[in-house]
Amino acid sequence: xxxxxxxxxxxxxxxxxxxxxxxxxxxxxxxxxxxxxxxxxxxxxxxxxxxxxxxxxxxxxxxxxxxxxxxxxxxxxxxxxxxxxxxxxxxxxxxxxxxxxxxxxxxxxx
Amino acid sequence: xxxxxxxxxxxxxxxxxxxxxxxxxxxxxxxxxxxxxxxxxxxxxxxxxxxxxxxxxxxxxxxxxxxxxxxxxxxxxxxxxxxxxxxxxxxxxxxxxxxxxxxxxxxxxxxxxxxxxxxxxxxxxxxxxxxxx
Numbered sequence: 001x002x003x004x005x006x007x008x009x010x011x012x013x014x015x016x017x018x019x020x021x022x023x024x025x026x027x028x029x030x031x032x033x034x035x036x037x038x039x040x041x042x043x044x045x046x047x048x049x050x051x052x053x054x055x056x057x058x059x060x061x062x063x064x065x066x067x068x069x070x071x072x073x074x075x076x077x078x079x080x081x082x083x084x085x086x087x088x089x090x091x092x093x094x095x096x097x098x099x100x101x102x103x104x105x106x107x108x109x110x
Numbered sequence: 111x112x113x114x115x116x117x118x119x120x121x122x123x124x125x126x127x128x129x130x131x132x133x134x135x136x137x138x139x140x141x142x143x144x145x146x147x148x149x150x151x152x153x154x155x156x157x158x159x160x161x162x163x164x165x166x167x168x169x170x171x172x173x174x175x176x177x178x179x180x181x182x183x184x185x186x187x188x189x190x191x192x193x194x195x196x197x198x199x200x201x202x203x204x205x206x207x208x209x210x211x212x213x214x215x216x217x218x219x220x221x222x223x224x225x226x227x228x229x230x231x232x233x234x235x236x237x238x239x240x241x242x243x
Binding site (some may be wrong): 009048052054086090094101 | 119140166179191198199200201204208209210211213214223225226228230231232233234235236238239240241
């Protein structure tokens with residue numbers, strides 16, 4: 001959640017000009033959506049229960065979960081209005097996430 | 111207080127302080143994105159404790175306690191940061207200048223959302239995250 005909060009706070013400006021932030025995880029996400037709305041973050045939480053989308057994107061960390069289950073590799077992707085990738089970052093250490101400032105710069109450069 | 115005990119105390123303060131700083135400052139990007147910082151702190155704490163053991167005269171247990179604590183934290187922290195948290199670099203479907211694969215997933219209310227819905231309308235930031243289990 002800390003990650004989403006940090007990103008959301010910095011992107012709030014970008015959101016105003018109409019950037020959609022889509023957060024994808026294997027969670028059911030009702031709780032995440034409530035938390036995000038409580039923090040007034042304009043996030044759309046999508047449930048990728050079986051990691052089908054993460055797999056299609058090549059973003060699965062096999063056996064990376066606490067119980068040895070597959071989990072998504074943390075990644076952030078910036079798409080322009082035409083749906084073309086303009087910037088992305090894929091984590092090599094699950095403690096590390098992109099700097100929200102870098103994401104914001106990529107969004108502003110669109 | 112002997113020099114050895116002071117070194118031992120400093121070692122414990124650095125080791126515990128590193129954990130506290132990392133946990134409490136997790137929302138600060140520069141702290142979160144440099145997890146090797148706590149490993150460096152544990153190395154320093156272990157070195158100070160080792161020095162405390164060498165300098166110990168008479169009362170030796172504070173130095174040994176500090177060395178045990180910092181040594182365990184160093185092993186555990188290094189194992190977590192360099193082994194457990196490492197994500198293997200596998201090829202992704204992401205290429206700058208190309209469209210990524212389309213998808214349709216349910217949102218928190220169960221409504222289907224497609225990436226293609228946004229095309230021609232608004233830019234999108236997709237965040238893949240591990241979830242909370």
